Each structure stands twice: as structure tokens, then as C-alpha cells.
Amino acid sequence: MAAYEEQEYKKPFQMKVWAKMFPFFKPYRKYFMITLGLNIFLAGVDVLTPLFQSYAIDHFIVPNTLQGIGVFAAAYVGMIVMQTVSVYWSVHAATTIEMCVGKDLKWAQFKHLQTLSFSYYNTTPVGYIHARVMSDTLKIASVVAWGLVDMFWAFLYVVSVFIIMFFLNARLALILLVIVPCIAVLTVVFQNKILYWNRRVRKINSQITSAYNEGITGVRTSKSMGIEKENEDAFSGRTSDMYQAAGRAAKLNAVYIPLILLCGSSAAAFVLYRGGYMVQEDLIRLGTLSVFISYAVVIFEPIQQLARLLADLISCQANIERVMDLLEQTPNVTDRAEVIEKYGDHFQPKKENWEKIKGDIVFEDVSFRYPDGKEYVLEHFNLHVPAGMNVAIVGETGAGKSTLVNLVGRFFEPTAGRILIDGVDYRERSQLWLHSQIGYVLQNPHLFSGTVRENIRYGRLDATDAEVEEAARSVSADEVVRKLKDGYDSDVGESGGRLSTGEKQLLSFARAILADPAIFVLDEATSSIDTATEQLIQKATQKLLKGHTSFVIAHRLSTIRNADLILVVKDGKVIEQGTHEELLARQGYYRNLYDKQFEEEEARRIFERSR
Structure with missing residues (x-):
């Protein structure tokens, strides 16, 4: 399988990219004003400090007198105290900006991710999403809170120093001013190169994060297949690419900043010589x-700081582009404004306006193709599923059995035609209205970190403990609970990792029973479940589906003999439909699937008896 290729970001430094961050800065404009105002004051203090030195030399040292030293000392100490207080409140405001902007960026992405369609998650690895939400937002918040403010201070300091130097002696000031065009030229030459390599660093960082995620979630498969060495080699290749890209970016900065220092030091040496x-x-x-000596020695630090911060500002654009790329993703399925x-x-949600769903579903001349596909998966498909009907969907692995389910759940919408729920096009009502009335029990059910009780209660958050326990008993999930040390208060672990697949399925059945939705979608695979648990699940399935409209993605055809309707899918298309007896009588594709599976199961039983 080809590796996911992240979008390339090649725009030069642009203010309009940064302008997209202004809505995140606006709520904290008070703190921006505080820290900027205090930095204006601090820049003024730093500029005036050498003037105090000059005054002391000309009025105390050269004339050899201490007359007025008390007032001078008091003024100097007062300035230092004000400087200390200003630094404290400036750091406090900048820290607030960093924490709050980072939090808001993370929250905005997390919230937006909840609205995106299945197609985005099908094509974007978790590691890439994680890198945007965590590391990119951290870099943006840091640069905004500290980099921009420090740049503002450094710029004010440099400009103020040059103004004072021109006022004191224009000839010497002009010598130092020569460094400004040198810095401008160097910045133009280096900025695009620095931006390019920092973009490479961020892209490879996403690949490394994705590899971490796959390595951790797939550790059992890796160990069972003995492919640790292959994983190490692949990961080593990515980290080597990261090392090289980061090294190139560091080398550019290592050349850029010393060149600026060289220009500045040369100008300072000439000032000292002429002065x-x-x-x-x-x-x-x-x-x-x-x-002049004080300014000539000190001014190169803020100039160097300006150069470094400008490089950070340039590289941070790549982080902003990546974050905004996520925030600007649009879902394939959206509700209209009305x-x-x-x-x-x-x-x-405005639940007071939600109609009760009965579960009558109609496919009306539905054609569908995936957003990135060219061929239609369904064409002019018509089907009426009365409320309470049990529909089974069968086919070989990869045949496209989940397409119909995704359409029913409105995770995708028909390319043409309509799907009616209780006689109304489901696009006339909200996605959440529909999703809240569909219960999903998946082949590999997902449990959230927390207790058994909390996971079942996700079916209906206002359910009492008694209702949670009754739901568990109704599908025999209480048998799982009895095996656990702390019963319903037992921690299931991350993604339910402390439970077996069958145990997780039973808990997900209990969660679905508690929700009591009008429509059920069930992936009833039991290939990796022991016989006892399988019997419990089959019992739970009958309890769950009774009286509800249901769609069962069937893997074992023997389990869906009593389905009201069976849809047979091949190569993404429905090629046969009918009851179990009708399809067997046709001697078609379903009959071939059934006979083949029956022979395999019979051979497996004979083999197990002979052991």
C-alpha cells in the first residue's frame, strides 16, 4: 500500500497566512496590549540605561564630584524597580497568551474533527492529525506569545537607539546604520530556504508521529509476525530523513545569524576606532x-534576536498552513442552513424539534459513487425496508458490504436519487437526529477509557445504575462483569484493551440496548470468539434486533437464515436479493457462497473432532 502523501506547502512568507490566526488572537487582545505596552516601556528603559552611564561620567567622574549623586542613585534604583515589575507582568501576560491560544487552537481542531466525514478519516492517518493538533499548535502559540513580542521589543530598541545616536553624533550613527541593508539582503536570501526546510521538518515529523501510532497500536501483530527488525529499519529511515532536514535548517540558521553578527561587529569596531x-x-x-560604545556592543544582540525571531516567524508559517489546512477541510456531508x-x-441540538423515528426506509432510484471514485457503486437502486424488518448484507471480503450501511447512516449521501426515512428525505433533517437513532455494534467494537459502567452508560447518559445493569443482564453482558474484580467499576483500559473481542462486543450490545434506537447496524463477525461467547452474542443479537429495523453485515451465512431480506453484494454492487430460501433456490452467487462456507465449516468441525 502506498504511503500517505501529505500536501506540500510552498507559499513564500505571507501576511495573509498569518491573518488567518487573528480570530484566535482577538479574545486575548487585552493581554497583547499589556505585554506590548510593557515592552515599549522596557525598550525605553534599556535605551536610557547607557544615558545614565553617560551622565555619571560627565557629571561625577570627569569633574570628580559627588554633588547630586543621591538624586541620581534614587532615579536609577527607581528605574530598575519599575523594570523588574514590568518584566514580571509582561511574562505573565505572554504566558497567558501562549496557554490560551494553544488551548483554543487545539479545541478548534478537535471540534472541527467531530464534524468531518468518514472520507477524511479514511484517507488521513491518525499520526498526521495528531501532529497538527499537538506539536503544530504548540509551535504557533510559542511564537505568537514570545516571538512576536520579543520582535516588537527588539525593533523598538534598535530604532530608538539609532534615533538617539543620530541625535548625539550623526557621523558615528551612520557607520552603525550600514548594517541594516546588510541584514535586509541576508534575510531575503535566506528566508525562503529556511522556510522550505522547516516545512520538510514538519512533514517528516508527521510521518514519524504516524509511525509511532501504527507501531503502538499494531504491536501485537508485529510481535506475532516477527517483523520488529523491519519496523525498526522503516522507522530509522524516517528519523534519518528528519535528521537531515533538521540539519539543513540548522545549518542555514548557523550561517544566517553569524553573518549578521559579522556585519554588526565590523561596524562596531569601526565606531570604536573613529570614536x-x-x-x-x-x-x-x-x-x-x-x-556609543555601550550601544555598539549591546545593539547587536537585539539585531541578532530580530534575525533569529524572523527565522522562527518564517518557519512557523508552515505550522499555520498545516493547522489551517485541517480547519479548512470541509465535510462531504453537511446540513443545509434551514x-x-x-x-x-x-x-x-434542538431536540425539542426532533421527530420520533419509526424506521421505515426507502431507497428511491439511488445511485452512488465515492467522492474519489469514477465508477458508480450503486446505480438506480430501489428498496423498501418497512419498520422492523431485518436486512442482512452478505458478500466476500472487500465486496462493498458497508456501502449500503454508510448510506443508511448518512455517512455518505446518494450521488443521485433519495433515501427516505419515514417518508421524508433524510437530508431534510439533521445528521445528529439520524445518528442518535442508529445503534452500531461493530466487529471490533470501540470502548472508551474508563469503567464498564461508564462505557455502557454512553448509550444514554442520563441512565441510572439500575438501568445500566438491567441492559447488561438483558444481553448476558453481566456474565462478563462477574469475571471482573471490581464488577461494573472495573477499568476496561485504553480502547477496552483489558477485555477480549467477544467481551467488548457484549458490552457494546448492552450500550446499544440502553440507547434503544429505532435502527440497528450490526457487524456480526464471530471468527475470533470462543464458542461460549459466540452463543451469548447470538442470544444478544436476537434480543437486540427484535422489533427494530436492522441491517446486519453477515460473515457467517448460517446466522442469517431467518433474515427478512438478504442483499448479496459483489464488486460493490447488489447482484441478488431475497430470503434465504429464495436465494438458495436460484442456484446463483449466494448459493455458491453458502455451499463454499458450509463445506469449510464442516471440514473444520471434522478436523477438530479428529484432534
Whole structure:
């Protein structure tokens, strides 16, 4: 299978990309104003500090007097105290921005992910999504909270210093000013290269995160197949690519910043050389030269900081592009505005307007092809499923049995035609209205981290403990509970990892019974379940489906003999339909499947008896 290829991000540095972040910054504009205002003050303090030094030289050291030293010292100490307080509140505001912006970005992505269609999850690995939600948002929040503010301080400091230097001595100031165009040229040359390699780093980081995810979730398969060495080699290749890409980005920064320092140091050396002669010739005072020396030595740190922060700003664009790419993904299935107005959306449902579902389903001239497909899976398909009917869907592995179920659940919508629920096109009502009335019991059911009781209660969150336990008893899930040390309060582990597949299925049956939806979808595979658990599941299935409209994806044909209707799927198309007896009598594809499976099961029974 070909590896997932992430979208390439090749835009040069653009403010309009950053502008997409403004809605996330706006709620915290007060903190931005606080930290920016305090940084203006701090830049002013840092600029004035050498002037205090100049004043001390010209008024105390050169004339050899201490007259007025008390007022000077008080002013200097007062400035230091104000500087300390300002740094504290500036850091407090910046930390608040970092934490809150990061939280909001994560929440926005998590919320948006809940609205995306199945197709997005079918084509996007979990690791790539995880990298966007976690590491990309962390980088953006850090750069916004600290990088932009520090850039603002550094810019103000550099500009203020040059203004004062021009006021004190324009000739010496011009010497230092020469470094500005040098920095501009270097930035233009390096910025696109730095951006390119940082984008590569972020892309490979997603691949590594995805590999971690697959390695952890598939550890049992890896160990059973003995492919640890192959996994290590593949992972080593990805980390080597990461090392090379990160190394290239680091080398560019390692060349970029020292070049700026070289320009600055050369200008400082020339200032010291010219300034010394000017003091000897009484063209400037010693205090003025001390100011220039202080500025010449210190100014290169904020200039270097500006260069570094600009590089961070450039590289952070790749993180923003990746986050916005997720947030700008549009679901394939959406509700119209007037439907949302009446029924609400996923997060603000208007349940008072929801009609009760009976479960009468009609496929009316339905044609369907997947969003990325060219051929129709269904063409002009018609079917009426009265309320309470049990429909089984059979076919070989990969035949497309889940297509009909996905259409019924409106995880995909018909390309043409309509699907009616209780006589109304289901697009006239909200997705959540329908999803809340469909109970799913999957072949590999998912349990959430938490207790048995909590997992069953997901079927109906307001259910009492007695109702939860009654639901478990009705499908024999209480037999699973009795084996657990803490009963209903036992922790099931991550994804239900402490339970077997059969035990998880029984708990998911209990959850579905508690929800009591109008429509059931059941993937009834029992190939990896012991005989005793299989019997419990078959009993639970009969209890679950009684009186409900149901769709059963059947893997063992012997389990669906009593289905009201059987749909036979081959190559993504429904080729036969009827009852078990009708399909056997036709001597067609279903009969071949049934005979083949019967022979395999009989051979397995004979083999087990002979052991």
C-alpha cells in the first residue's frame, strides 16, 4: 500500500497566512496590549540605561564630584524597580497568551474533527492529525506569545537607539546604520530556504508521529509476525530523513545569524576606532563615546534576536498552513442552513424539534459513487425496508458490504436519487437526529477509557445504575462483569484493551440496548470468539434486533437464515436479493457462497473432532 502523501506547502512568507490566526488572537487582545505596552516601556528603559552611564561620567567622574549623586542613585534604583515589575507582568501576560491560544487552537481542531466525514478519516492517518493538533499548535502559540513580542521589543530598541545616536553624533550613527541593508539582503536570501526546510521538518515529523501510532497500536501483530527488525529499519529511515532536514535548517540558521553578527561587529569596531580619535580631538565628550560604545556592543544582540525571531516567524508559517489546512477541510456531508435552524447542529441540538423515528426506509432510484471514485457503486437502486424488518448484507471480503450501511447512516449521501426515512428525505433533517437513532455494534467494537459502567452508560447518559445493569443482564453482558474484580467499576483500559473481542462486543450490545434506537447496524463477525461467547452474542443479537429495523453485515451465512431480506453484494454492487430460501433456490452467487462456507465449516468441525 502506498504511503500517505501529505500536501506540500510552498507559499513564500505571507501576511495573509498569518491573518488567518487573528480570530484566535482577538479574545486575548487585552493581554497583547499589556505585554506590548510593557515592552515599549522596557525598550525605553534599556535605551536610557547607557544615558545614565553617560551622565555619571560627565557629571561625577570627569569633574570628580559627588554633588547630586543621591538624586541620581534614587532615579536609577527607581528605574530598575519599575523594570523588574514590568518584566514580571509582561511574562505573565505572554504566558497567558501562549496557554490560551494553544488551548483554543487545539479545541478548534478537535471540534472541527467531530464534524468531518468518514472520507477524511479514511484517507488521513491518525499520526498526521495528531501532529497538527499537538506539536503544530504548540509551535504557533510559542511564537505568537514570545516571538512576536520579543520582535516588537527588539525593533523598538534598535530604532530608538539609532534615533538617539543620530541625535548625539550623526557621523558615528551612520557607520552603525550600514548594517541594516546588510541584514535586509541576508534575510531575503535566506528566508525562503529556511522556510522550505522547516516545512520538510514538519512533514517528516508527521510521518514519524504516524509511525509511532501504527507501531503502538499494531504491536501485537508485529510481535506475532516477527517483523520488529523491519519496523525498526522503516522507522530509522524516517528519523534519518528528519535528521537531515533538521540539519539543513540548522545549518542555514548557523550561517544566517553569524553573518549578521559579522556585519554588526565590523561596524562596531569601526565606531570604536573613529570614536577614539574624535574624543582625542575634542569633537565629542567621553560620556558620549561611552554611550556609543555601550550601544555598539549591546545593539547587536537585539539585531541578532530580530534575525533569529524572523527565522522562527518564517518557519512557523508552515505550522499555520498545516493547522489551517485541517480547519479548512470541509465535510462531504453537511446540513443545509434551514435544517440547522430547525434541528440544531452537532454541538447545539434542538431536540425539542426532533421527530420520533419509526424506521421505515426507502431507497428511491439511488445511485452512488465515492467522492474519489469514477465508477458508480450503486446505480438506480430501489428498496423498501418497512419498520422492523431485518436486512442482512452478505458478500466476500472487500465486496462493498458497508456501502449500503454508510448510506443508511448518512455517512455518505446518494450521488443521485433519495433515501427516505419515514417518508421524508433524510437530508431534510439533521445528521445528529439520524445518528442518535442508529445503534452500531461493530466487529471490533470501540470502548472508551474508563469503567464498564461508564462505557455502557454512553448509550444514554442520563441512565441510572439500575438501568445500566438491567441492559447488561438483558444481553448476558453481566456474565462478563462477574469475571471482573471490581464488577461494573472495573477499568476496561485504553480502547477496552483489558477485555477480549467477544467481551467488548457484549458490552457494546448492552450500550446499544440502553440507547434503544429505532435502527440497528450490526457487524456480526464471530471468527475470533470462543464458542461460549459466540452463543451469548447470538442470544444478544436476537434480543437486540427484535422489533427494530436492522441491517446486519453477515460473515457467517448460517446466522442469517431467518433474515427478512438478504442483499448479496459483489464488486460493490447488489447482484441478488431475497430470503434465504429464495436465494438458495436460484442456484446463483449466494448459493455458491453458502455451499463454499458450509463445506469449510464442516471440514473444520471434522478436523477438530479428529484432534
